[in-house]
């Protein structure tokens with residue numbers, strides 16, 4: 001594939017390395033100092049976008065306007081998801097978003113959803129989510145933690161909303177706690193706690209390779225799809 005990398009930071013640079021090793025061609029590397037997205041990105045098959053929450057949707061609009069398939073991992077913008085989904089429908093584009101592109105988190109998410117269903121009828125267990133990331137991370141809680149939380153709410157009638165400022169947890173609220181330390185790539189933990197015992201599901205990224213390889217796999221998948229919005233559930237179908 002001929003790839004445009006939008007956002008040449010930690011993820012963009014690793015994606016360049018791994019995509020090149022897989023035989024793909026990096027045609028553009030666009031960062032904050034040269035955001036020439038208005039310039040025509042000619043002769044590329046896909047754009048892979050990892051930037052910052054405040055700029056992501058603007059980037060999608062510019063790319064969709066050029067009918068360029070978009071793979072994006074930027075988090076912290078999904079309050080505008082409906083607007084982006086309509087943009088993709090209106091422009092007939094292809095869009096792949098994942099808050100976390102690692103296969104391990106995809107498996108952990110499916111496990112978490114099943115565990116939520118199992119514990120739904122055992123109110124003695126209360127659940128919380130904790131996430132740890134590097135100090136350079138701009139958004140909190142992480143997009144992955146929010147994804148875990150939304151999925152638990154979808155699978156457990158005892159939870160109705162996420163609390164991201166968890167000082168006084170009300171009934172039906174699912175608290176998420178965010179910690180920023182050193183250069184932690186991304187750790188997420190879902191804990192079901194009772195007076196008697198605890199059930200803990202934990203995913204620890206040891207490096208950023210899983211995120212980058214997953215994004216490249218998503219790009220290889222997306223370029224062969226019809227117009228639409230795609231997720232990890234389309235890329236990796238699990239027998240559940």
Ligand SMILES: NC(=O)C1=CN([C@@H]2O[C@H](COP(=O)(O)OP(=O)(O)OC[C@H]3O[C@@H](n4cnc5c(N)ncnc54)[C@H](O)[C@@H]3O)[C@@H](O)[C@H]2O)C=CC1
Pocket residue numbers: 006007008009010011012030031032033035050051052053055059072073074075076098099100101102139143211
């Ligand atoms: N979905 C996933 O699997 C993963 C998602 N992420 C998310 O990806 C995003 C980026 O993460 P990192 O690469 O670690 O951050 P980073 O800060 O290292 O890189 C972001 C880059 O985007 C650039 N940028 C800012 N505004 C821009 C613009 N208008 N046009 C082009 N480039 C622009 C910045 O200069 C920076 O180089 C974050 O939102 C993070 O949460 C990070 C890792 C995995």
Ligand SMILES: O=C(O)C1=N[C@H](C(=O)O)C[C@H](O)C1
Pocket residue numbers: 075099100133137138141142143144145185186187
């Ligand atoms: O900023 C990061 O580094 C990461 N962000 C994503 C998120 O917000 O969930 C994915 C991963 O945890 C790394």
